[in-house]
Amino acid sequence: MKVRNFIEDVGGASRVTKRRQAVYDKASNTPKPFDPIGDTAKKLHPGFIDLTVTSVRQSGKDARTIRFTADHLPYFKAGQFMTLRMKIGDSIVTRPYSISSAPYETRGEAPFIEITVRRPRKDGFAADWLYDNVKEGDTFTGEAGLGEFCHEPLRDADRIMALAGGSGITPFVSMAKEIRNGKMKADLTILYGSRNEEEIILKEELEECICDHVRVIHVLSEPEEGWTGETGFLTKELIGKYTQGDTSYFICGPQVMYAYMLKQLEEMNVPKRRIRCEVFGQAADITKDTSYPSEIKDSVFDLRVEQGTASQVIPARADESIAAALERAGIVIHTRCRSGACGICRIKVLSGRYHVRTENDGRRAADKEFNYVHACAAYPLSDLTVKINIPMQ
């Protein structure tokens, strides 16, 4: 082997070393911490931010819209959610809420971000607390711009049909506002199912959005006399009536709605890639899940929680997720979607048995092999020992 000649070839190593040394000798010794990409990443994803409530307004019979501001509100995409961390009694809970304001409203002179909460009809202790207690001037920490329930032009059709039920209207209000303001290029038809007119939330906001590219069709299942609009449920006939050409269907509403809507769309032969579902939370009653051993449903187990070198034992009800048990005990667990999907609350089960509902199992294959679970979607079936992250915030 010869590249040039023997002398030049064998001298190569010392030649490149001298060359490198020369570059070093010439280099500046001034520190230059320059990372504009890192700066942008931090602005787009600041993590927990301090939020201050600037107003609370009634936006429906049992609905309140809460407006927050912060030093710097990150951009989000219409349809995404945010979380709030709340101290309720001895518990520290984090809950997700779809953002009902538009992305463009996080900019300008008086930037804000809004969520709309509804007083839950069943056991919804955090939402109840927020609905009843939140007032102007309150402060929270939270994360904004989370979730995948948003229009992606490269994947979705330009036409969106929103299939909304109850408080599931909130992400679509955000989309409608953004389209109305010319900031989002899509055509939106909202089919919004409510029991009666009084139950419609964010009605005025929706009306203000109606334009060439935004239509709102209220569908009432129990209309009062004199209602001339659509009635019944969001059936395939009704969806067909308002569908025009290639359309992406976005579903958001109470949990029971998803299976029904998916069946309607399947019967309409809508391809899978044209259907988007918001994550739908946990089972209302996990003990009714098919493979759940119902004989243990009233048990309270010992949950040993290891964090770094520390360890403590707390009670864990069989019918509540591990995340809920941690929250009750005042142990901070970082959660976002509360649906088992996002994986931020990933923890390791060191011993004991647990239940994960198939619909809420968003785990990675290797994680399953090593008994990692998403705490918001895993339920104790015996005494358990878990390792969770050390809290930093």
Place this chain on the structure above:
Amino acid sequence: MNNQKFFDERYDVIVIGGALAGLASALTLASKGKKVLVLEQHNLPGGVATSFVRSGVEIEGTLHEMMSIGPKESPLKIRKFFDEMGVDIEWLRVPDAYRFVDGKKKTDVLVHPGTHGNFETPAFEIAQACGDSDGSVFHAILELLQLCHRVYNSVNVLSVTHMSKARMLIEHPDFVRTAGYSAKEVIDTFHLPDTAVDILSAYWIYVGDVIDNLPFTVWAVLMADYLGYGSYVPAKFSHEMSLKMAERAMEMGCQAEFGIRVDKILAENGHVKGVRLMNGEEIQSDYVICSAYPDKAYTSMIEPLSEVPDGALKFVNAKTVGVSCFSVVMLLDQSPEELGIHDYSTFYAPHGMDLNTIFEEYATEGPYNYITSICTNLANPNASPKGTCIYSITALPRPEGWFGVNEENYEEMKQKNAEYFIRMESERLGVSLKDHILEIVIETPVTISHYTGAYQGSVYGYMHTMDDHIVARLQMSEAENYIHGLAFAGAHQISGDGMGPAVTNGRKAAKIILDMMEEAQG
């Protein structure tokens, strides 16, 4: 609750960063009985060697081919390390090396790797694509690849054995004689047709500068490993590898904590003495392995900054930060066969292989005209549900092209490039990918920065160039431990970028620390 103590007061070694390099360090140190604390800012191990789940489907997060694995019965360096450490990963062999498509010269060739260091198959396939009529091109390529192999074998010996220059010249003559040259200078001596050089250059961007400024040594190692032995992927995606390394480290007694960000590396009188976390808590250790780029460590992490010597600042200022990544990762609604996708990985240069032009384009905000696409299912048929497949399109832009990105224009830049890629690949494949997308995730330099904290969103450390030659790096390495007790692990270290080199870099960092410990004990 607040009185709980989560850490011991002191550890033998604190490893900042639980990606492949940091975990390889931790495994090595734990295997020597050291008390190790690993602190990872993300809630998962692995850094970019990871996966994500969309609509219940797990999707690979990287290009995820692993080099230096080899078959079970004759393991190569990285598989051997995992075997020694008791990290048991299910490896699947990638069937092809790559397909190379040059839209300008109309070159289109599928190259398969050899086995056990035999290069006849790839040499033959490349020669055929050049219209080799008398076998002369085949022989020239074969000779070149065999030279690469000898250099590769030497590097593997020399990276763990110290020897005199004279002995090196006798035992590793080809390594010594090619060390001073660029890949181009050595390749030129084989008088190959241009097309053969183009095909052999396909991997170039994965190692460093264009081939006239890329050290031959680095290129040779890559070619020998990929074309002589083939690459492998973990059956349960990169997360399998990352998780199994982390799990094994913990089994061996390491404390590994996730979601913990280190703010400062504490130093005093030229020695490391511990770290401070974002919440102000301090943990003591005389030894720290840092996965953050030295740029970051020396300009904002060392406390006080007066402990950073001038040499360290010159060191980082002299370096060129390597490429980042722009990836469009899709879950498609048909099988690869139905979509007419037949190759695991394809390098595509629609406008030809003028490397300087491609490289200049990579320094802009795009669009980019040199891409690698991967169909995960062709190496791992169970990678996604039946009737679907995972397809990714990647370019490796340099960070400077993204310096102008801000909150306001980010989405637009992302969309513009992704759309360009999808259109380009759709044209090449003759199928409209846009009509098959079930899920799409776009990864950018900003995404990398967000999840890993990597300086300038770079995944490839410092660029391998003739000014920063790997042989020079090796020769000068001892003098570059600027603060006693501090070592670095990551793509920014001697072996450079890639998942295999990351493991090697991590082992090297552990060795530096172990040597320091031994020295301290006298």
